[in-house]
Structures are given as structure tokens and as C-alpha cells.
Amino acid sequence: MADTVNKTLDPQLNRRGFLKGCTMAAAALGLSETMVPKLVEAASSAQRPPVVWLHFQECTGCTETLLRASNPDLANLLLDIISLDYHETVMAAAGHQAEQLLHDTIQKYEGKFLLVVEGGIPLADDGIYCKIAGKTAKDILAEVAPKSAAVIAIGACAAFGGIQAAAPNPTGAVGVRDLVSDKPVINIPGCPFNPVALLGTVLHYLTFNRLPALDSLGRPLFAYGRRIHDHCERRPHFDEGRFVEQFGDEYHKQGYCLYKVGCKGPETFNNCPAARFNDVGVWPVSVGHGCVGCSEPNFWDTMTPFYDRLPNVKIPGTGIVEDADSVGRKILGVTAAAVGIHAAVGVGKRLVKGKSGHEE
Numbered sequence: 562m563a564d565t566v567n568k569t570l571d572p573q574l575n576r577r578g579f580l581k582g583c584t585m586a587a588a589a590l591g592l593s594e595t596m597v598p599k600l601v602e603a604a605s606s607a608q609r610p611p612v613v614w615l616h617f618q619e620c621t622g623c624t625e626t627l628l629r630a631s632n633p634d635l636a637n638l639l640l641d642i643i644s645l646d647y648h649e650t651v652m653a654a655a656g657h658q659a660e661q662l663l664h665d666t667i668q669k670y671e672g673k674f675l676l677v678v679e680g681g682i683p684l685a686d687d688g689i690y691c692k693i694a695g696k697t698a699k700d701i702l703a704e705v706a707p708k709s710a711a712v713i714a715i716g717a718c719a720a721f722g723g724i725q726a727a728a729p730n731p732t733g734a735v736g737v738r739d740l741v742s743d744k745p746v747i748n749i750p751g752c753p754f755n756p757v758a759l760l761g762t763v764l765h766y767l768t769f770n771r772l773p774a775l776d777s778l779g780r781p782l783f784a785y786g787r788r789i790h791d792h793c794e795r796r797p798h799f800d801e802g803r804f805v806e807q808f809g810d811e812y813h814k815q816g817y818c819l820y821k822v823g824c825k826g827p828e829t830f831n832n833c834p835a836a837r838f839n840d841v842g843v844w845p846v847s848v849g850h851g852c853v854g855c856s857e858p859n860f861w862d863t864m865t866p867f868y869d870r871l872p873n874v875k876i877p878g879t880g881i882v883e884d885a886d887s888v889g890r891k892i893l894g895v896t897a898a899a900v901g902i903h904a905a906v907g908v909g910k911r912l913v914k915g916k917s918g919h920e921e
Contacts, residue, residue, distance in 0.1 A: 611674040614648040617698040619680030623716040630756040631840040676709035681718040685733030711745040720750035727861035748779040752855035758784040789826035823868040824851030
């Protein structure tokens with residue numbers, strides 16, 4: 562299969578995409594350009610980390626996102642960076658053959674493989690709401706996770722339970738970290754997740770032989786260390802008090818801030834404004850739709866209604882926003898006062914200089 566794939570790819574384009582992916586990962590990780598060769602060397606190593614990818618309660622949207630990744634593309638990821646030994650969506654094996662492959666892989670690479678989990682795990686009624694080969698998702702996770710080197714929970718479902726866990730959560734869905742405590746668990750949430758975050762995590766592991774720094778929710782800080790609001794291209798409009806009042810109005814057409822029509826960027830940690838999906842130069846907020854907070858726990862409950870503004874949003878530097886209409890005026894007032902003080906000081910200095918012949 563590998564030979565067939567390689568023959569269909571232009572080697573130069575293949576290599577260029579590979580290098581671009583490593584460069585993007587270095588930027589996402591906050592590393593200098595001098596580290597790119599080290600990432601490339603680690604990613605090019607013959608010792609590719611074996612990966613087992615399990616599917617539970619999910620829509621396969623995260624896998625679909627991975628299939629459309631461009632830097633690196635799927636072929637580069639599978640043939641050059643990792644060894645994807647088990648993935649129910651893309652592998653050829655099925656039925657008993659697939660189950661045997663999973664068994665053989667976790668035995669052969671015990672303690673060495675990375676386990677990627679996509680989807681939530683139902684616990685209600687003994688976990689009967691998600692079963693594969695007669696075993697519940699809970700039992701499969703309990704069997705495979707302890708034999709891995711680390712677990713990466715991909716997407717909002719695996720990280721926090723996803724839409725399945727929304728109230729009243731009839732299947733009792735939970736995220737991986739609720740069940741796995743004896744292995745490192747890295748959450749890469751999103752609906753879907755960004756492949757750059759996965760690539761950065763894997764390359765960090767290969768290059769430094771350790772996992773990246775995580776926040777309190779188990780998310781890699783390089784991707785989830787800042788609020789979307791803090792580096793959104795619409796932030797200047799927020800600071801000046803310019804808001805879209807309703808979708809389709811004149812302010813919407815002018816690209817004003819979407820906070821009033823429900824944007825959850827002020828309470829969402831992710832790098833969406835900086836790391837665009839799969840060579841697409843836009844993201845939801847840039848094309849006019851507010852952030853829905855999909856990388857936060859329980860966002861289906863805490864961030865809805867999606868088109869209502871959040872109450873009492875805490876904004877760094879401005880305190881609690883009680884009235885979005887007054888934010889711009891307050892900031893402009895402070896700015897004007899500062900300018901006035903500066904001007905007054907300047908006039909005072911000139912008066913002193915005029916009287917004494919020199920500036921004090």
C-alpha cells in the first residue's frame with residue numbers, strides 16, 4: 562500500500578508539504594526557526610511511533626478533518642511521521658481480522674504506542690450505547706489505554722463527552738480523562754479539532770521525548786494557551802465599541818465585533834485565529850459567524866444559546882463587560898484623558914523652558 566501511495570505523489574510536492582507542516586508545527590509550538598531542522602529530523606526518523614486510533618461515540622468529523630489535512634497531508638502523516646497501525650475508518654481490515662490486528666498491535670508495542678481516542682464513552686446501563694465486537698467502549702478503553710505510552714483525546718467528544726454529554730446526557734457519556742488516570746492524557750478538543758494541534762503534539766513528543774506542557778484541562782498550552790478573543794482580528798472593533806447588532810446588518814458587512822450576536826471568543830481558549838484549518842485562509846469568525854466555544858468543556862450546555870451574548874464576560878484589561886455599548890466610550894475616554902495629560906505636561910515643559918531658557 563505504501564509503494565502505491567508514494568508512486569501517485571509528486572516527490573517534490575510531497576517533500577514541500579512535509580517541510581511546510583514541520584514549519585507550521587514549530588510556529589504553533591512557539592519554537593524558533595532554528596528548531597525546524599530538529600523537528601524534520603525527528604519526523605523523518607525510521608522509528609515512527611505506532612498509533613492506535615479508537616472510535617467511540619462520535620460523528621467521525623475529526624477523522625474527516627484529518628483526511629483533509631494538507632500540511633502534512635494524510636499520506637505524509639501516515640508514511641513519514643507516524644505508523645497508524647489501527648484505525649477503523651481508513652484501514653483495509655474488517656471484522657475478525659481487524660480485531661486480531663488491534664490485539665497484535667497492543668501486544669507488540671506495549672508501553673510504546675500512542676493511543677488516540679475519538680468520541681465519548683457512555684457509562685449508563687453498563688455502557689451498552691456504544692459496543693464494538695461485542696465489547697463496550699468503556700471495556701475497550703480499559704483494555705487498551707493501560708498498555709499505551711500516552712493517550713490523546715481528539716475532539717470535544719473524547720475530551721469532554723461532546724454533544725452526547727449535553728443535558729440530560731441520557732447515555733452517561735464522559736471524556737477519556739474521566740476514566741484514564743494511570744497514563745498521561747492530552748486533550749485536543751474542538752468540533753472538529755485542528756490537525757495542527759495533533760501534529761504539534763506528536764512532533765513535540767518525537768523531538769523532545771516528552772509531551773508538551775498542558776493547562777489544567779489537559780490541553781497543550783501551545784494551542785490552547787490564549788483566548789480566541791485575545792488574538793482575533795475583530796478585537797480592535799470590540800475595543801472601540803463597534804458591534805454587529807444583528808446578522809446581515811451594515812455593521813456585519815463592515816466586519817465589526819460579533820460579541821453582541823453571541824460570539825464566545827472571550828471565554829474560549831484556542832488558536833483558531835492563528836492556525837487556520839488545512840490551508841483555508843478563513844475561519845468562522847473571519848467570515849461572519851461567532852465562535853461557539855467548541856473547545857471548552859460542556860459547551861453544548863454552557864455556551865448556548867449560541868446567538869445570545871454571554872453575561873458578565875471577563876475581558877483582560879477591561880474588567881467585567883456589563884454593557885457592551887459603553888466599552889468603546891470608556892476606553893476612548895481613558896485614551897482622551899491620557900492624551901490630555903500628555904499635552905498638558907508638554908505645554909508645562911514649554912512654559913518652563915520659555916521662562917528659564919532651558920528645559921527642566
